[in-house]
Amino acid sequence: MDDKEISQAVIGRLPRYFRYLGELKDNGVERISSSDLSILMKVTASQIRQDLNNFGGFGQQGYGYNVNFLYSEIAKILGIDKEHRLIVIGAGNLGQALSNYDNFRKRGFIFKGVFDANPELIGKTIGNLTIQSMDNIGSYIKKNNIDIAVLSIPKAAAKGVSEVLIANGIKAIWNFAHLDIDAPPGVVVENVHLSDSLMKLSYRVNYLKNQEDS
Amino acid sequence: MDDKEISQAVIGRLPRYFRYLGELKDNGVERISSSDLSILMKVTASQIRQDLNNFGGFGQQGYGYNVNFLYSEIAKILGIDKEHRLIVIGAGNLGQALSNYDNFRKRGFIFKGVFDANPELIGKTIGNLTIQSMDNIGSYIKKNNIDIAVLSIPKAAAKGVSEVLIANGIKAIWNFAHLDIDAPPGVVVENVHLSDSLMKLSYRVNYLKNQEDS
Numbered sequence: 001m002d003d004k005e006i007s008q009a010v011i012g013r014l015p016r017y018f019r020y021l022g023e024l025k026d027n028g029v030e031r032i033s034s035s036d037l038s039i040l041m042k043v044t045a046s047q048i049r050q051d052l053n054n055f056g057g058f059g060q061q062g063y064g065y066n067v068n069f070l071y072s073e074i075a076k077i078l079g080i081d082k083e084h085r086l087i088v089i090g091a092g093n094l095g096q097a098l099s100n101y102d103n104f105r106k107r108g109f110i111f112k113g114v115f116d117a118n119p120e121l122i123g124k125t126i127g128n129l130t131i132q133s134m135d136n137i138g139s140y141i142k143k144n145n146i147d148i149a150v151l152s153i154p155k156a157a158a159k160g161v162s163e164v165l166i167a168n169g170i171k172a173i174w175n176f177a178h179l180d181i182d183a184p185p186g187v188v189v190e191n192v193h194l195s196d197s198l199m200k201l202s203y204r205v206n207y208l209k210n211q212e213d214s
Numbered sequence: 215m216d217d218k219e220i221s222q223a224v225i226g227r228l229p230r231y232f233r234y235l236g237e238l239k240d241n242g243v244e245r246i247s248s249s250d251l252s253i254l255m256k257v258t259a260s261q262i263r264q265d266l267n268n269f270g271g272f273g274q275q276g277y278g279y280n281v282n283f284l285y286s287e288i289a290k291i292l293g294i295d296k297e298h299r300l301i302v303i304g305a306g307n308l309g310q311a312l313s314n315y316d317n318f319r320k321r322g323f324i325f326k327g328v329f330d331a332n333p334e335l336i337g338k339t340i341g342n343l344t345i346q347s348m349d350n351i352g353s354y355i356k357k358n359n360i361d362i363a364v365l366s367i368p369k370a371a372a373k374g375v376s377e378v379l380i381a382n383g384i385k386a387i388w389n390f391a392h393l394d395i396d397a398p399p400g401v402v403v404e405n406v407h408l409s410d411s412l413m414k415l416s417y418r419v420n421y422l423k424n425q426e427d428s
Contacts, residue, residue: 011417015410019392042394078413079420093311100307103392103409109416147419172419174412178233178317180256188422190415192408195317196229198388199292201404202323203225205361205386206293208402 006054013051014074016041021071033064083108085146086174089161090153091116091124091131094176098150100127112144117157134161138168148172155179220268227265228288230255235285247278297322299360300388303375304367305330305338305345308390312364314341326358331371348375352382362386369393 020041024032038045052070055077075081086104088095091114098104099111114129116122121131132140140146149170151158158177165173166187173189175181183189234255238246252259266284269291289295302309305328312318313325328343330336335345346354354360363384365372372391379387380401387403389395397403 011414014417015407015413016394018413019407019410077417077420079416079423080413082420084416084419093307093314097307097311098408101408104412107409107413109412148415171422172415174415180230186422186426188415188418190411190418192406192411193229193233194312194315194406195321196233197404197406198318198323199229199232199294199321200225201362201386201388201402202293202298203228203291204402204404205298206291206296208385208400209293212400 010051010054013043014078017048017051018071018074018078021067021074024067025071029067031064031066037065080108083110084148085144086111086148086150087113087115087137087141087144087146088150088152089115089134089137089165090151090176091118091121091126092152095150095152096126098152098176099129109148112146113140115140117153134164137164141165141168141170146170148174150174150176151181152176224265224268227257228292231262231265232285232288232292235281235288238281239285243281245278245280251279294322297324298362299358300325300362300364301327301329301351301355301358301360302364302366303329303348303351303379304365305332305335305340306366309364309366310340312366312390313343323362326360327354329354331367348378351378355379355382355384360384362388364388364390365395366390 020037032040034045034048038048041048055073072081086109088099088111095114095116099114104111111129113132114126115132115134115137117134119133122133124131141149147170149165149172151162151173153161155178158175158179158181162173162175162181162183166184171187173181173183173187175189175191176194178193178195180191181189234251246254248259248262252262255262266279269287286295300323302313302325309328309330313328318325325343328340328345329348329351330345331348333347336347338345355363361384363379363386365376365387367375369392372389372393372395376387376389376395376397380398385401387395387397387401389403389405390408392407392409394405395403
């Protein structure tokens with residue numbers, strides 16, 4: 001496959017294809033036409049064909065898509081055919097929720113360690129992980145070949161912590177802190193701003209109410 | 215302001231404007247030009263002007279934007295000038311994290327109740343909320359004028375629970391269950407698929423590695 005740059009919009013849609021194909025696979029469906037997939041996913045068949053053509057197509061005229069094949073090809077594209085090794089920084093409720101989440105483990109995202117700056121939390125356990133002090137994080141990252149760090153810490157600490165992580169070789173940050181993290185070239189950041197999502201919902205509730213009132 | 219339909223892309227960017235303006239406000243900044251805001255937010259000044267023009271502009275030639283005014287106008291557009299009353303369904307780690315999150319409260323999202331189907335959890339407390347049985351959820355929603363329900367439950371339960379919520383008058387669902395919820399007209403759903411976000415990050419890690427290897 002060509003390693004050309006794919007648009008963010010397409011990449012953003014791939015996990016959803018993967019999710020629907022996973023369900024079809026679990027239900028024993030072996031092949032599906034782009035029009036049936038289109039009905040299921042509520043996007044146009046032409047969008048599906050266009051999206052998948054970015055990666056070489058996968059469909060066959062008159063046959064449709066082989067569900068298993070497409071599922072595993074998308075897994076490869078998403079890089080989840082290999083295991084990822086993660087650490088969580090911030091052992092609060094959210095950090096605990098993320099490090100315990102079965103769905104991630106199933107997709108090959110293995111949580112190896114949890115860190116916190118609060119001395120009262122250090123030594124406590126979350127599932128089978130012991131909360132560790134931030135003091136040794138640099139050597140831990142290197143020794144354990146960690147590739148993704150999850151930031152579930154307050155905004156004020158996030159910039160400093162991310163600098164430490166990057167200086168110690170972290171190449172990917174999944175950021176839940178309520179600010180945008182600037183990463184140098186060679187480091188990728190995916191921001192999850194839960195407040196932003198809740199505000200979008202609030203906008204839509206508000207819009208709906210205005211429509212009903214008018 | 216006209217209540218015309220605004221594109222999802224613009225709405226999606228509003229919370230980020232709100233966040234940056236809130237920080238400027240906290241730092242005592244009273245006005246900002248679109249070009250300074252553009253540098254800060256790393257988007258083009260023309261994008262900012264276009265986005266805000268959807269709501270009537272707010273800027274003045276040669277003056278820029280009044281930070282306080284723009285902040286409170288965006289709050290109104292987002293519907294966060296009023297209080298929202300939420301319940302959380304699913305008192306696991308994620309449900310606990312969400313119902314305890316200070317940032318939401320500060321924005322007027324008030325968590326009024328937490329519900330779970332697991333009898334072992336009922337009666338326990340999360341912060342100042344007692345976990346309640348799902349049995350009385352219908353009357354609770356009506357009595358307490360709840361407008362948003364947060365779903366932090368497994369995929370298998372999500373469809374049934376959302377139907378119960380909607381039948382009892384819930385108009386907005388913030389869905390963390392790992393499936394897309396279909397809502398009837400008049401009900402809005404905002405899906406937060408954490409696995410999808412993690413897979414996007416994985417794609418980018420993978421892409422980066424392939425670049426470096428080639």
